[in-house]
Amino acid sequence: MGKKVVVLGVGHTDFNAITPDMGWRDFMYEACNKAYVDAGVNPRKDVDSFITCAEDFYEGFSIFDEFVPDQVGALLKPCCTVCADGIYGLGTGYMQIKTGYMDIVSIEAHSKVSDLLTYGEILNFGMDPVFERPVVGSAERPNYKEGPVWPKGSHDYMVGKSDEKERVHPYFLAGMEMRHYLKKTGTTEEQCAKVVVKNKKNAFYNPYADYELKLTVEDVMKSDPVFTPMKYYDVAPNVDGAICFILGTEEKAKELGIDPIYLDGFGWSSETPWFSNRGFDAKYASMSSKMAYKMAGIKDPAKEIDILEVDDKYSYKELQHLEAIGYTENAAKMLDEDKLCNVNVSGGALGVGNCLEATGLQKSLEIVTQLRGHAGKRQLKDLNVGLAQSWRGVPSGSGAVAIFRRG
Amino acid sequence: MKKVYVIGAGMTLFRRHLLENGKELSFMAAKMAMDSVDKGIKRSDIEHVVMGSAPDAFDGIHMKGDNLLDGAGGVNKPYVRVFNGGGTGVFGPIAGWWHVASGVSDVCMVVNEEKMGNCYPHPQTAFQHIWDPIIDRPLHPNLVWLFAMEMNRYMTTYGIKKEHIAAVSVKNKRNAVGHPCAQLPDEKITVEDVLNSEIMAWPVQRLDISPPSDGAAAIIFCSEDVIQKYTDERIRIAGVGWNIDSQFWTNRDLAFPRYVANASKMCYQKAGIDVNTPAKDVDFAEPYDPFSYKELHHAEGMLLFDKGKAPLAAHEGVTQRDGDLPLCPSGGLLGVGNPIAATMGQKVCELYWQLAGKAGKRQVPNDPQVGVGQAWGDIMQMATVLAMRRD
Numbered sequence: 001m002g003k004k005v006v007v008l009g010v011g012h013t014d015f016n017a018i019t020p021d022m023g024w025r026d027f028m029y030e031a032c033n034k035a036y037v038d039a040g041v042n043p044r045k046d047v048d049s050f051i052t053c054a055e056d057f058y059e060g061f062s063i064f065d066e067f068v069p070d071q072v073g074a075l076l077k078p079c080c081t082v083c084a085d086g087i088y089g090l091g092t093g094y095m096q097i098k099t100g101y102m103d104i105v106s107i108e109a110h111s112k113v114s115d116l117l118t119y120g121e122i123l124n125f126g127m128d129p130v131f132e133r134p135v136v137g138s139a140e141r142p143n144y145k146e147g148p149v150w151p152k153g154s155h156d157y158m159v160g161k162s163d164e165k166e167r168v169h170p171y172f173l174a175g176m177e178m179r180h181y182l183k184k185t186g187t188t189e190e191q192c193a194k195v196v197v198k199n200k201k202n203a204f205y206n207p208y209a210d211y212e213l214k215l216t217v218e219d220v221m222k223s224d225p226v227f228t229p230m231k232y233y234d235v236a237p238n239v240d241g242a243i244c245f246i247l248g249t250e251e252k253a254k255e256l257g258i259d260p261i262y263l264d265g266f267g268w269s270s271e272t273p274w275f276s277n278r279g280f281d282a283k284y285a286s287m288s289s290k291m292a293y294k295m296a297g298i299k300d301p302a303k304e305i306d307i308l309e310v311d312d313k314y315s316y317k318e319l320q321h322l323e324a325i326g327y328t329e330n331a332a333k334m335l336d337e338d339k340l341c342n343v344n345v346s347g348g349a350l351g352v353g354n355c356l357e358a359t360g361l362q363k364s365l366e367i368v369t370q371l372r373g374h375a376g377k378r379q380l381k382d383l384n385v386g387l388a389q390s391w392r393g394v395p396s397g398s399g400a401v402a403i404f405r406r407g
Numbered sequence: 408m409k410k411v412y413v414i415g416a417g418m419t420l421f422r423r424h425l426l427e428n429g430k431e432l433s434f435m436a437a438k439m440a441m442d443s444v445d446k447g448i449k450r451s452d453i454e455h456v457v458m459g460s461a462p463d464a465f466d467g468i469h470m471k472g473d474n475l476l477d478g479a480g481g482v483n484k485p486y487v488r489v490f491n492g493g494g495t496g497v498f499g500p501i502a503g504w505w506h507v508a509s510g511v512s513d514v515c516m517v518v519n520e521e522k523m524g525n526c527y528p529h530p531q532t533a534f535q536h537i538w539d540p541i542i543d544r545p546l547h548p549n550l551v552w553l554f555a556m557e558m559n560r561y562m563t564t565y566g567i568k569k570e571h572i573a574a575v576s577v578k579n580k581r582n583a584v585g586h587p588c589a590q591l592p593d594e595k596i597t598v599e600d601v602l603n604s605e606i607m608a609w610p611v612q613r614l615d616i617s618p619p620s621d622g623a624a625a626i627i628f629c630s631e632d633v634i635q636k637y638t639d640e641r642i643r644i645a646g647v648g649w650n651i652d653s654q655f656w657t658n659r660d661l662a663f664p665r666y667v668a669n670a671s672k673m674c675y676q677k678a679g680i681d682v683n684t685p686a687k688d689v690d691f692a693e694p695y696d697p698f699s700y701k702e703l704h705h706a707e708g709m710l711l712f713d714k715g716k717a718p719l720a721a722h723e724g725v726t727q728r729d730g731d732l733p734l735c736p737s738g739g740l741l742g743v744g745n746p747i748a749a750t751m752g753q754k755v756c757e758l759y760w761q762l763a764g765k766a767g768k769r770q771v772p773n774d775p776q777v778g779v780g781q782a783w784g785d786i787m788q789m790a791t792v793l794a795m796r797r798d
Contacts, residue, residue, distance in 0.1 A: 055463070055469065055470060056462055056463045056464065056469075057463055057469040057470075058469075060536070061536055061537060062462040062463075062464045062533050062534060062535075062536040062537040063461070063462055063490075063491075063492040063537045063784070063785055063786075065490060065491040065492060065651075065784075065785050065789065066492065066537060066654045066785040066786045066788065066789075067539075067654050068651070068654075069651045069652070069653060069654065069788075070653055070654055070655065074651055075651070075652065075653055076650060076651070076652055076665060076666060076669055077650065077651065077669075078648070078649045078650055078651070078670075078673070079649075079650075079651040079789075080489060080491050080498060080649060080651075081489065081490050081491055082487060082488070082489055082490075083470070083471075083472050083487075083488040083489070083490050084472070084487055084488065088487050091487075092487070092489075092502075092505075094509070094511075095505045095506060095508075095509035095511055096505055096509075097509075098408075098505075098508075098509030098510060098511070099408050099504075099505050099508040099509050100408040100508075101505075101647075101673075101677065122469055123469065124469075125463075125467060125468060125469035126468070126469040126470045126473070126474070128468075128474065129466075129467065129468065267485065268485050268486075268487065269483065269484065269485055269486070270473065270476050270481055270482065270483070270484065270485075270486040271482065271483065272476075272477055272482045272483075273473050273474050273475075273476055273477055274477070283483070287483060288485070291485060295511075392470070392473070396470055396473045397473070398473055398476075398486070
């Protein structure tokens with residue numbers, strides 16, 4: 001399909017639970033600046049197009065696109081917003097390059113979730129206002145005031161505070177899905193806890209991860225039940241940070257003297273927005289991975305892919321996604337056999353933190369860092385092909401996949 | 408790069424839709440577009456779906472793109488929403504274009520939907536949150552206030568008369584007569600009516616502003632490889648362009664929209680339109696006209712007129728449907744309505760209908776070959792341009 005698309009540079013900020021010293025503008029500037037330096041390009045002269053992945057309600061603006069150009073260097077240049085995860089941005093950049101209009105594209109995504117005082121309430125706004133939103137309760141229904149539905153203890157920093165104590169946090173959907181997953185596959189809660197232990201341990205070797213922790217399976221099992229059967233440690237805590245990717249053509253990579261990491265394929269897919277009608281089997285992941293495998297020419301993902309970063313906003317999601325993308329038929333068994341040491345080496349969302357729409361770029365960042373051999377203490381050997389997968393989070397049924405290959 | 412052709416388009420009635428929600432409006436437009444394909448198309452033929460929709464705050468729905476996806480036919484398909492304020496009207500189809508032009512998709516449907524009527528008491532309240540929280544918001548600005556400033560700057564810089572600008576409202580509301588989707592057509596309106604209408608924020612008067620509206624529009628693109636399956640006509644996307652200026656509107660030249668000029672140049676170069684004299688190559692244009700002066704301001708930005716010269720041309724009838732360079736033959740936003748992203752109906756679908764000879768009463772005479780549509784968004788900083796050509 002003509003010329004190939006190459007990752008020219010990446011840049012990211014540190015990831016922190018709270019960042020009172022930085023605004024989202026500072027984050028975007030820092031990540032983009034580092035990426036431009038990494039690629040050796042000048043945004044004002046060399047970069048042809050700029051993409052940001054952002055959702056209005058996460059940002060707290062009606063039209064976030066307005067606030068993008070100044071700090072990413074896009075003044076009087078083509079610049080746009082894609083309302084989706086970062087991997088959608090990578091795919092958009094890929095397509096813009098393939099049209100022949102653009103040679104170098106910058107893609108940015110960030111999270112400033114610590115600015116959100118009512119993160120759970122924002123997620124509630126993602127549900128259909130008539131048929132679905134009432135299930136989380138409403139201030140007008142007094143009987144809800146008696147139900148102790150908010151997690152006990154102060155886990156506010158993890159899932160956001162709520163002014164309305166009588167409402168259910170929408171993460172309950174993930175709790176329901178986990179129950180379905182455990183029942184369907186025979187996976188145990190202990191096996192999910194193992195994922196938490198693994199990812200939080202991996203995060204020790206990742207300098208930008210914020211939630212590294214030495215845990216045992218018992219620690220996870222004994223932690224507070226929050227969205228049963230999910231316990232406190234099964235949920236990825238939120239984090240702030242920004243990531244920028246520079247994509248370009250192969251010729252540009254040669255000009256800049258960059259060893260190419262190819263973006264070989266991408267895919268995305270959406271299930272129905274009605275969670276009541278959804279299969280709860282991460283079909284979005286299987287559909288988007290099929291699109292990506294087709295584009296990248298991958299026939300047998302289990303054999304061809306060397307390293308994976310899959311979405312683990314909740315511990316069971318890592319196992320569910322590995323099965324959905326066709327990497328294995330029984331992820332829990334592989335985990336027991338210690339065969340998942342190439343999955344979420346960065347620490348994943350459980351170790352790094354849940355960075356909302358930047359999740360996909362955090363996953364891709366780890367893959368590119370590993371393929372380049374820049375991962376330091378957590379570097380794996382003999383890597384050729386890596387896969388990054390992301391999901392847009394509760395209550396969405398949309399997700400994306402990107403496949404990278406070392407040149 | 409693959410050639411991208413248009414094979415069908417649809418557009419709902421524009422007005423306050425109390426009975427239909429956003430999903431239903433999207434469904435109506437998507438179905439109309441699919442039904443309009445000459446040789447027919449099935450839902451399974453559509454490989455990718457693109458949604459264009461402006462602020463989530465209108466509906467009070469987070470991840471509004473995901474919410475609308477079943478109405479737009481995106482379930483179990485690759486589906487993505489793009490967004491840059493008012494510019495989405497032309498940016499949605501630009502995103503659809505790159506899906507096909509890149510070779511990733513053979514058939515891609517773009518659905519642009521907007522439901523402003525949900526926003527109580529008025530959609531203007533959603534625009535309270537588009538301002539910089541520290542620098543702008545303490546001034547309690549609103550959009551009419553902002554555009555009044557830009558209009559004043561434009562009039563003062565070039566010494567423009569208000570009655571020349573009022574001619575745009577008259578032309579567009581008259582052009583909208585006979586448009587099946589129009590919200591405010593008026594065949595008897597005169598320049599005096601506009602000049603005597605209520606003053607909102609000087610020099611903007613009530614009849615200078617397009618109405619808020621609910622509606623949706625859809626358009627289907629396909630690649631050169633599969634077009635023979637769907638139609639015998641060849642209406643091609645010749646070029647696209649988009650460009651953004653600084654968020655700090657106080658630091659910009661308000662009299663001339665540089666970002667529109669940049670986007671237009673990008674589009675013209677790819678479309679084979681001479682950047683120095685585009686007015687000679689373009690048969691008709693659909694500049695974005697949420698306010699009467701914006702049509703002229705944008706037409707100058709699109710390099711179709713010299714700076715400050717468009718108002719006189721409008722006054723003299725050059726921009727009428729039967730004039731030398733028809734602007735907004737659809738009736739534009741002033742006549743047909745302004746459901747932000749769904750204005751794709753006037754700005755892009757109209758190009759297709761005009762070039763395919765399907766515009767009915769609105770048809771531009773003399774067999775047009777090239778049309779250009781433009782939209783404008785964010786805090787008056789984003790321009791999106793698309794050129795269509797009959798092959």
